[in-house]
Amino acid sequence: MLYRNTYRLKRLEKSDFPAVKKLFWEVFNKRVSLEYLENKYNTSYLGVEFICSIAYYNNIPVAFYGAIPQKFIKNGHEIYVAHACDSYTMPDHQRKGLHFQLAKFAYNIMVKNNIKFVYAFHSENTYFSTKKLEWKEHVPLQRFHITVKTLPFGKVLNKIGWNNFYALFFNQKVSQNAIEKLMQEKKSKHTQLFTPEFISYKNSFKKHYCIEIEGCVFWIKIEAIIHVGLSYAPSEIALQKAIKKLKRKAFLLGITELLFQVDPKSVIASQLKTIVNPKKSWLVGYLDFAPNINLNNFTFTYSDLDTF
Known part of the structure; x- marks a missing residue:
């Protein structure tokens, strides 16, 4: 004190x-x-x-x-x-x-x-x-907006607090196979540890869902739109196919957008660029307490955000 x-x-x-x-x-x-x-x-x-x-x-x-x-x-x-x-x-x-x-x-x-x-x-x-x-400056994240042309009743559901409705259509459980795929980049860069304990922590104050399509994995939250936190795709083609299927489901649920916010040097960023052009997102700022900290050795994602 x-x-x-x-x-x-x-x-x-x-x-x-x-x-x-x-x-x-x-x-x-x-x-x-x-x-x-x-x-x-x-x-x-x-x-x-x-x-x-x-x-x-x-x-x-x-x-x-x-x-x-x-x-x-x-x-x-x-x-x-x-x-x-x-x-x-x-x-x-x-x-x-x-x-x-x-x-x-x-x-x-x-x-x-x-x-x-x-x-x-x-x-x-x-x-x-x-x-x-x-504080020092790192690099800005990139955001990818994938629009869905549909009636925007997802915004209405969010406004009246009916977000639990989506549990009828999306799986809240994350398989061990999905966890391993989502942690692929930890082999080359420091990535936030994604474990069942971390998932339980996040779900204690926000609802999240796991989607597995075409060999791809998306860990998401839905608040009017689909916010994609961690994601994995084995290839550009697989991602393109998965996004098409996810957009169909979003269309039926009145969800008008899929939003990715990712590290510009990540694999998923290069794959998403084959679908839509990115926009600049938040700048990552930092203050280091230990010697030899280099943020180029780290990958940050949307799900690192406290409110995700």
Whole structure:
């Protein structure tokens, strides 16, 4: 715990989640449940959790710096990294260096937990806020929008919260064969470890489905459109055939788009370019805590995002 003037900075604990929920509402006017927050930050399956920091002013929560630990693997070599995500400060307490101090406080927690670097998918706000923290720039992801011409009633289902409807049409279980295919790139680059424990963690606050078509695998979530997290295709032809079949199913379900967001140097990126041209997506920014960290040895995907 650290005191700076009248602010109290501390490591996040489970008892702080009501305060985090309150900040979500007061800063973003967004309602989230305690269950959602507790499940999202419950990374005990990794052996590391609560690498975040929160600030109080006279026992009133005023700022939060959120981050989630992740485990990446390459050729059997595992390392911990941190994904910076939720970060906000009450308007009356902005421009007082709180974000900077909370970030530094969280970074000390990360280093003590053997985390090698922290990274984020930058928005305009996070890009500028990390400049003072001496973050570095990697490369932007690429997004591939595959449109489906259909009546957009998937958007209606999402608006009224009927997303569980899709469990009637898509499989929530991920076979061991599918897991092995989705982890193909771990042999050449560090990729987030995709295991049954990771899948259970993600499903604790978001619903996901696994689609296997034409030897391809797509791990997805559906919120108005199909968001594709991890994906694998044995060839360009197989991917093209699988996408045609997936588009037919999307058409019947009123889903207007398939969205991929992938590392530009990944195999799936080169395969997707045979179907549609990419657009620039989030810039990956990072701050390394260990020597010799080279993000060219890492592959990031849409499913690494905290809200996926």
